[in-house]
Every structure is written in C-alpha cells, then in structure tokens.
Amino acid sequence: MxxxxxxxxxxxxxxxxxxxxxxxxxxxxxxxxxxxxxxxxxxxxxxxxxxxxxxxxxxxxxxxxxxxxxxxxxxxxxxxxDDASEPDLTTLQSWLKSAAKSVRDAREIKSRKKPRFFWSPPTLGYVEAQGVLPETIEGLIAYIHM
Structure with missing residues (x-):
C-alpha cells in the first residue's frame, strides 16, 4: 500500500x-x-x-x-x-505516561489558583492528587483528553 x-x-x-x-x-x-x-x-x-x-x-x-x-x-x-511493523507497546505506553504526567502537573498547578467570576480551577480527586495515573493505553489516552 x-x-x-x-x-x-x-x-x-x-x-x-x-x-x-x-x-x-x-x-x-x-x-x-x-x-x-x-x-x-x-x-x-x-x-x-x-x-x-x-x-x-x-x-x-x-x-x-x-x-x-x-x-x-x-x-x-x-x-x-505500517501494518507490517511490530507493535511497540512499551514505548507507546512510555510516551503516553509522560504526556499524562504533564497533564496531571498542569492540573495540579491550576487547582491551586483562586476562583474568579465565571471560572473555577480544576479539582483533583484524591487518587489523582497522589500522582496515580492510569496504567492502560486506553486509560492514558482518556486521561490526557479529559
């Protein structure tokens, strides 16, 4: 092809x-x-x-x-x-974990800001605040785009 x-x-x-x-x-x-x-x-x-x-x-x-x-x-x-390429799930997961960590770090910084009129900062859940991220590829993709 x-x-x-x-x-x-x-x-x-x-x-x-x-x-x-x-x-x-x-x-x-x-x-x-x-x-x-x-x-x-x-x-x-x-x-x-x-x-x-x-x-x-x-x-x-x-x-x-x-x-x-x-x-x-x-x-x-x-x-x-490239359908003939061998899947490299380890590298893919490493890339996605890095992106998810960046998203989590940004959410943590934003969560500390004071609310303003018509805007409130994101709220971290208990587990998210502990730095726990999804383990699966699907979970990481979902977390990155939440």
Missing part, C-alpha cells in the same frame, strides 16, 4: 488503530512533547513540510503501537500505518 492509497486502509477491529501519537523528540525512546490525535489525518493537518522532510522532527505510533510513516504529497503531510 502506498501513501496515495491512504484512504483504502483495511478495516481494523480496534479504534486504537486510528489513534495517532506523535512524539516530538530526537530520540525514539525518550518522550518529548507527546501529542495524541484522533486519527492520522488530524495529526497531519497541522504539520508543515519541515516537520516531515529529511527525517522530520519526531516519531509516530498508532494506538496499537504500530509505526506510522510520514511523507509529503505535494505540500500536504500524509501518514500511513
């Missing part, structure tokens, strides 16, 4: 196949700025050529841990799941 056939992907049983996780880092194993998107098209819509060309600036996996290959077609970034 080529990048031109991106809309002809085989159907998958899991919604995680469509989820795109982008790790803006120079090292695959080290989480940098980790972003989670509903699908590859959503991720690619915000990418510029320099982010993809000449090796790009990061790494992509889908929600099943499969590699997402990026390329340019004209001036548009496109991505495609």
């Amino acid at each position: 080529s990048f031109g056939d991106a809309n002809k992907r085989p159907p998958k049983a899991s919604w995680l196949y469509d989820v795109a996780v982008f790790n803006e880092s120079e090292d695959y194993a080290v989480p940098g700025d980790v972003l989670v998107f509903r699908n590859i098209e959503e991720m690619c819509s915000g990418m510029e050529a320099w982010m993809v060309e000449d090796g790009g600036i990061g790494f992509c996996l889908n929600g099943l841990g499969q590699t997402i290959k990026l390329d340019m077609i004209g001036e548009k970034a496109v991505g495609l799941v």
Whole structure:
C-alpha cells in the first residue's frame, strides 16, 4: 500500500488503530512533547513540510503501537500505518505516561489558583492528587483528553 492509497486502509477491529501519537523528540525512546490525535489525518493537518522532510522532527505510533510513516504529497503531510511493523507497546505506553504526567502537573498547578467570576480551577480527586495515573493505553489516552 502506498501513501496515495491512504484512504483504502483495511478495516481494523480496534479504534486504537486510528489513534495517532506523535512524539516530538530526537530520540525514539525518550518522550518529548507527546501529542495524541484522533486519527492520522488530524495529526497531519497541522504539520508543515519541515516537520516531515529529511527525517522530520519526531516519531509516530498508532494506538496499537504500530509505526506510522510520514511523507509529503505535494505540500500536504500524509501518514500511513505500517501494518507490517511490530507493535511497540512499551514505548507507546512510555510516551503516553509522560504526556499524562504533564497533564496531571498542569492540573495540579491550576487547582491551586483562586476562583474568579465565571471560572473555577480544576479539582483533583484524591487518587489523582497522589500522582496515580492510569496504567492502560486506553486509560492514558482518556486521561490526557479529559
């Protein structure tokens, strides 16, 4: 399957196949700025050529841990799941835990701010305040987007 056939992907049983996780880092194993998107098209819509060309600036996996290959077609970034790639769930979970920790840290800082008219800070639950984060990929994705 080529990048031109991106809309002809085989159907998958899991919604995680469509989820795109982008790790803006120079090292695959080290989480940098980790972003989670509903699908590859959503991720690619915000990418510029320099982010993809000449090796790009990061790494992509889908929600099943499969590699997402990026390329340019004209001036548009496109991505495609490499169905032959071995799932790397350990790295995917590491990236997602890093993103979830950043979300939790930001929520903690915001929870300390004083309420204002028409605005109140987020409230941390007891377990969240203890730093406990979800363990599963699905749970981490949900937590990041709450």
